[in-house]
Every structure is written in C-alpha cells, then in structure tokens.
Amino acid sequence: MRATPLTPSKWKERLKAKACLDVPSSETPGDTSGRRLLLLDVRNGYEWDVGHFEGAERPNVDCFRSTSFGLSEEMSDPLNGLDKEKTDILMYCTGGIRCDVYSTILRKKGFRNLYTLEGGVSNYLKAEGPAGWVGNLFVFDGRLSLPPATFRRQLSQEEEAAGAAAVEKERWVGRCYSCGSEVVELRHRNCANIDCNRLYLCCGWCAEELAGCCCSDCKAAPRLRPLLPGHQRYLKWHVYRDGLLTAHGEDDDAADRGFY
Template identity: 60%
Template sequence: ERSPATERGDERPRLLREGRRRRAWRAHRPGGVAALTPTAEGQGVDGGGTSAGGEFVVVNFYHFVPIENPKAEVSKHQMFLQGRDVHGRIYINKQGINAQYSGLREDALAYAEWLKEDDRFSGILIQISPTLRGHAFPRLKLRYKPSLLEGGVSHLPLIDPTMRATPLSPSEWRLRLQDMNSSVEPSSNERGLNHNRKILLLDVRNGYEWDIGHFNGAQRPDVDCFRSTTFGQTEQSDSDPLAGVDKANTEILMYCTGGIRCDVYSTILRKRGYQNLFTLSGGVSHYLKSEGPVGWVGNLFVFDSRLSLPPSAYKPENIAEGEVEVLPESSTFASCYICRSHVSELRHRNCANLDCNLLFLSCPSCMEELRGCCCPDCTYAPRLRPVHPANQRYEKWYIYRDSEMQRNSLA
C-alpha cells in the first residue's frame, strides 16, 4: 500500500506524441482495435468524460475467480499491453486479478474491454477516475503475485462467495446508513455502533486514510497498514470496535476504497463466527460516483500520485484542474500531525527526510517551519529532500542527490 512517486510533468509531451503515433498505427493496421461500446450501468467502462486526444484516466478493478495457470495468464496480458501506454500495478494469481493503472484513455479502456471479453471476467466492475497531469503511476508492474494484497491472503477462501460478506449496492448502502443514523442519538453512537438496531459501521482502511475522509459514524482505524488490522480478532480491546460484539445478532457494515480489502477481511471475520457481514460494493469510489457524498465527510485517499480526490472528481465534468476540496467550517475532524490545528486542505505529504518518509497532514505554518519534515529531529537528517510547493509525491532520491552535487560543483 505504498503510493508510488508521481511522473515528471515534463514527460507528458513525449507521452502524447508516442500515444498519437501508436493510435495512428493501430488505426491503419489490419484488424485494428474496435470501437469501445458501453455496457450495463455499474459493469461498463463509461466514466471519465468525453474522449480527447491525450486524455489520461485511472482505472481500478479486482475480481476473485479461479485461474488455473496464472503465469500463462500474465503472459497473455503482457502481450496485449505491449505498445500501449499503460502504467500501474496489475497482479494476477490463482485467486484472480487486482489492478490499478493509468493510461491514455483509449489504451486504458481497450485493456478493460479486452479483459471483459473473457467469460471469467465478464461481470467485473470497472471504475474510472480522471488524472489531469498524465500518468498517476511511474511505470507498469504486471506480474504474478502469490498474494493479491499485502500481508499474505492466498490462504483465505476468497473464491468462495459464501465466505465473503454480502455486497450492498451504493443505493442500498445509503439507505442503510440513513436508517442507522436516524435512530441513534449522537452521544450513544460510540465507535459507530447503533445500540438500538445492533448495527456497526466498520472502516477497513488505514488510519491516515480516515484522516482525510470517512463515513459519518465510523471509528478511525488504529493501524497504518492493512496487514496489521486486528478488528474482530481480540476478545477485549478499547481500540477494536468489534470487541465484545454479539457475532450472531450484530450487522457489520464494512467499507474501504474499492472493495477488495473488505472482501478479504470479511472472510477472516466469517471464519471467526461473525454471521451478518455486509460490504459496500465497489467501495467508496463507486459510492461517490453513484450517490454523491451523502453521509461522507472529506476527501478519498487514493494509492497513486494524486493522493487525494474530492467527491466531485468522480463526476469529471464538474472538476477543475488543481481543485482541492475544502471542508466547511463546521467540520474539524482533520488536524495537523505536528501542532494538531485544524487542516482544511485534505492532502497528505511525505516527510522530507527520506529515511522517515512518513505520510502526514500538515498545516502551512508547520510545513514552512519544519521545511516539510514531520518533526524537528527529521530536519537534521542527512538525506533531506526539498519542500514541495504543493503536496506532491517525491521523486527518487538520486534526482535530488545529483542536483545537489551539480550545484556544489558550480559553487
């Protein structure tokens, strides 16, 4: 769950030229790529606005399905993507596929449509969001991976749908949240638990993701890495919202960014005896596109160079370049990691100390005073990167090291 460094901005003209050459070549070759056709709502590749030359999009999907020869499957995908402008992470194993990638719109959607032609993947939910500055990933990593998620989940019965939670559509999820919140006084809704209806709202993400956006009533996870999540695996713990819960009579509503973490974790909870498990189908990203920000507060953290997306990003016709979602004054859940003051710009930054690299929220004053570091100690570190004028991803260390060496040689 590490966010890769952003692609250099000056790479886009070259990528656009290469993309135009590839499109021209494919248009004139025999048996060129057929025009994309929209499919049923929720299953097609219809997001991202009107197509234009050089438009980039980010595509996310996953699917649990038996794959007899995953390494041969990887080779097939590599052959299809050869010559296409796609960057990202695409992992395949015997349990299915997990993909997050960016690319020129034509190339990105062609891959999704090609995949859906295979009966094993025909029902896959393809999610699309805009990227305004070229690629959101530095390169393509398409390979066999023993576990589709960090932490090792290949031993879980993920292919068996009866072991996973029951998926709720975005509209069903919204109604369930409204029903839950309408009968609970704010003072009694501790840890997201509706004591009257025995409903619990569980955020199955990392703490830093919750910090910039979450559903009302969800407790902040106390972990910063999904593989460290222990919800439902302890008998008594103040930090575990499932501790002491009636496993047979409590409805547990689980959500994450795109849905895969909930599907994985629900199998763990199912094996531990939790009976009434429900997940938000397609995760928060699918919900924001379908229902808007009803019940949602803040932005959505994403694991690519964009870092954070406002709810309006899922309706591309309404987004302007450089838009940052600002919280209303009444919303004060986001705070500076250093001084704990209110933060209105919901976008993380990495500590300028390369050997720390902590992902954190910072107010402008602390960012300036500590030169982009997360604490005073880090300001004395030997490998310090420059402070970004905006909350962007850092490049590789050698870029800053070589620049510093060049400046010293000219001094």
Template identity: 60%
Template sequence: MSRESMPSGPYKDAVSYVSWLKDDERFSHILVQISHSFSGHAFPRLKLRYKPSLVQLEGGISHLPLLDLSMRAKPLTPSQWRSKLEKVNKDYQGNVNLNTTCILLDVRNGYEWDVGHFHGAERPDVDCFRSTSYGQSESEDIDSDPLARIDKENTDILMYCTGGIRCDVYSAILRQRGFKNLYTLKGGISHYLWSEGPVDWVGNLFVFDARLSLPPSSYKAEVEPEEFIKLEVSESSSFAKCHVCSTQLSALRHRNCANLDCNLLFLCCAGCTSPLKGCCCLECTSAPRLRPVLIGQQRYKKWHHYRDIEMQNSRLLT
C-alpha cells in the same frame, strides 16, 4: 490491473477504452469508474509488474477461502448501503457500545480516514492494511477493537474501503471467526460517491496516486476540474487537521515526511511545511537523510536522485 486504478488519459479516450473493454463478454460485468485529474496525468509513467495479490495481511492470504463467495461479506448497492447507514446513524453516539445492533467499519488506514469517511465510522488505528486486526483482539487490546464483545450472531457489520477489495479479503477472516451478518459496499466509496453523491460522507476521498485526495464531485463526469479543487468539508468537522499544529485545514495536502527513515504520510498546513523542512516533527528535521521540501502536488523521487544532486553540488563547490 486492479479495479481500483487504471491508466490516466483524456476523458474521451477513457470512455472509448471502457467501451472497448466491455465489448468483450469476459469483462462485460466489470465495474469501471472514472474520476478527474486536475494536475495532469495521475499516472505519468505506466508500470507493469506481477504481484501475487493486490492486498497483503500478516501471515499472508493464500489460506483464505477468497473464491468462496459465501465466505465474503454480502455486497450492497450504493442505495442499499445508504439505507443501512440510516440505522447506523440512529444508533451512533460517538462510541460503540454493547447494545449496538449495527457497526460501521472503515477497513482502510488511519490517514485515509483523516481526509474523509462515512459519518459514524471510527478512525482505523493502523497505517498499513496488513496490520488490520478487527475481531482478533487479545485481552490487552480489547478496548481498541470495535468488534470485541459484540453479539456475533445478531450485530450487522457494514464494511467499506476505497474500491471493495480490502473488504472482500478481510470479511473472509471475520466469517471464519464467527461473525454472521457481514455487509460490504459494492464498488467501494468511489462507486457510492458516483451513484449517491456525498450523502452521509464527510470530506474527501484518499486515493493512492499523485492526486492524494479527491472531493466527491470529482466522480461526476460532467464537473469541470476547476469546480472541485476546493475542499469540501464542514468547518465543524473534528478531522482533517494539521498533524503538526492541529488546526483545521483550509486545503487538504498529504505529504510524506522529508526524513527518509520516517516517511510518515501526514496532513500538513502550508504554515507548518517550511519551518519543519517538510518533516512531521522537530526531531525529524535533524535526520541524516533529509529530502527537500516539496512544493504543490509534487511527489518524492527515489533517495538516490537527491543523493546524486547533493554529490554534484558538492563537486561544483570544491
């Protein structure tokens, strides 16, 4: 079980479980966060399996000194993070420059940034954490790395992710590369939204379950589900746009491309879903392995499920 996800259930049962867990002194210090699910169980099936690590990077992470707390970024409480953000927003001009004394680093994937991020954070140019390469740029891609050419001794680097695990891992890499002033948001974005609300946060929070994204208010236990289904994002925002037609979305809806061999996770408006058969582009609509268009909050099943249905239908027709 990671600290970023737990089984779903009725609110009162979740609170009881947390209370029972913290009665054990071994887990009394664990930060447990609860968020609403407005479409039934966020985790309809309980699946347990062993994973050597919660996150993966190119080349593995076994060589990293992750148990050495001095090699990780310094954790900041949500209130301390909020104070640091004031400095970032004072320096922020839309682009990182050599005179910047504080950099806000989003250590997530690009599609997570697309639905919500802290003001002043640049969009990560990766679709998988294992490909993250901040601070490791070669000469040919130095312009795309916000940590390239900065003062490693004097620049404050504020790192954030959903729950904090990715920052713990990646900060060890940056520490080995000589970056001195590393800070991370304790408990991640979800903890910040619960503690401080959406101050300096723009949009919703991407989550890795059937809900896909949650508005900041979902982390307040007293809010009823129907109160936060609406999109919380300013119309003037430059993000949260349809991947196909680039129009501002009135409702956030991530979907995987219906082309199984593409499977791109992208934002799509309702008007572009049917014409492209649930695909991300026109080219994918002619793919040989095409899944059906999904309606509402449904998620794709395994390919063999749709293949078996097609085979049954073809037998009925013959």
C-alpha cells in the same frame, strides 16, 4: 465465505438506519431486537485523514495490514464484547478488495452479519453523491485526493442542494498530523526524512517549522530531503539515497523527466 455486498442505494439506507440501531433497545420504545450496526473503515490511515463516512470507526494504525478489529483483546477494539449474532458490520474501502480480505478473516472469527459496499467508496460517490460522506476521497495517483463531486453522475436539484449543504463539512475534515490544526487543502506530503517517508496532512506552519518533516525527531534525522514549495512531489527515493542531487537540493532536469 465473504461478506454480502450492498449496492450504493442499499448502503445509503443502512447509513440512515445506523442512528436507530446504535441506540440501546432499552432507550428505543418498542424495540426489543437489541441489534447494532457498526461501520468499519478498513483503509489506511492517510486515506481516512482526508475523508470517511460519518460515524465510521477504524483502528489507530497507519496501514491496512495492521488492522486488528476483532483480532485483539484490547478494550479500544470496537468488536470486543459485541453480540456476533445481533451486530451488523458494514465495511468499506476505496474499491472493495480490502473488504473482501478482511470480511473473510472476521467470518472465521465467528461474526455472522457482514456487509461490504459494492464497488467501494468511489462507486458509492458516483451513484449516490456525498450523502453520509465527509471530506474528500484519497486516490492512488498523483492527485492524491479528490472531492466527491469528481465522481458524481448527473444529480437532481434536491441531491445538488443536499450536496451543497455538505460542502462546508467536507472542507474542514482534515487535521494536521503534527499539530492537529484544521487543514483546508486536503493534499498529502511525504516526510522529508527518507527513512520515514510518512504520507500525511500538514499545515503550512508545521511544514516550514519542521522543514518538511512529520515530527521533531525526523527533523533531526541524518538523511533529509529539501522542503518543497506548495504540493510538489519528491523524486524517487533512490535519487536522494544515491546522492544525485544538485547543490540546490533537486535534480536540475527533474521536472523534464516527469517526477513531479
């Protein structure tokens, strides 16, 4: 049995209630329910890096397939030790499919109160704007990252004002994978090491210093692609593998063939 889907408006209400539910009942006068609300992001690490719901948690792994909430005995797992009857677990992903998969797993583990965001984050941003959201939304095409305003319907003046107040927060959510500094432009690059190919955020200084690689180990790897200027995208990896590059590092007619 899958989780109960919440409409964007209901999800927004739950986000507002989260602060109250997270406070232990002993600290909340008149509250004897002892209920908690846990907000879980079950997307990939590179999606989280450019934006997520404020107060959400996710495992320290790179990809969704490695997500282990509720499946391990590690102390870092926020589901360990929770009351499965009194904890409301809210899960979200970009479009909702991964939540369906993960909620089925958690249901088998005995978690009762499971909820997902109907239509995913993109649907929420379209219906409710950026309320509770920090940063951009990762998209699986050449754009890679889009600001919340891209998804919005026509908003009221009050909603526009609330969105404007969140702009500064949105701009500073990104962190360079290599050095941890703030990254204003939330655009990913792939590691120049063909055998790594990590998709990550990177500041300009680290991109130059590490020659387009995500770390010093990758910089010393034998199979490296050239550092591309700005946010150009690499060609298909087999082009580099098969040695089809010119002496300048890129195929002469790459742009004409639409690889960028």
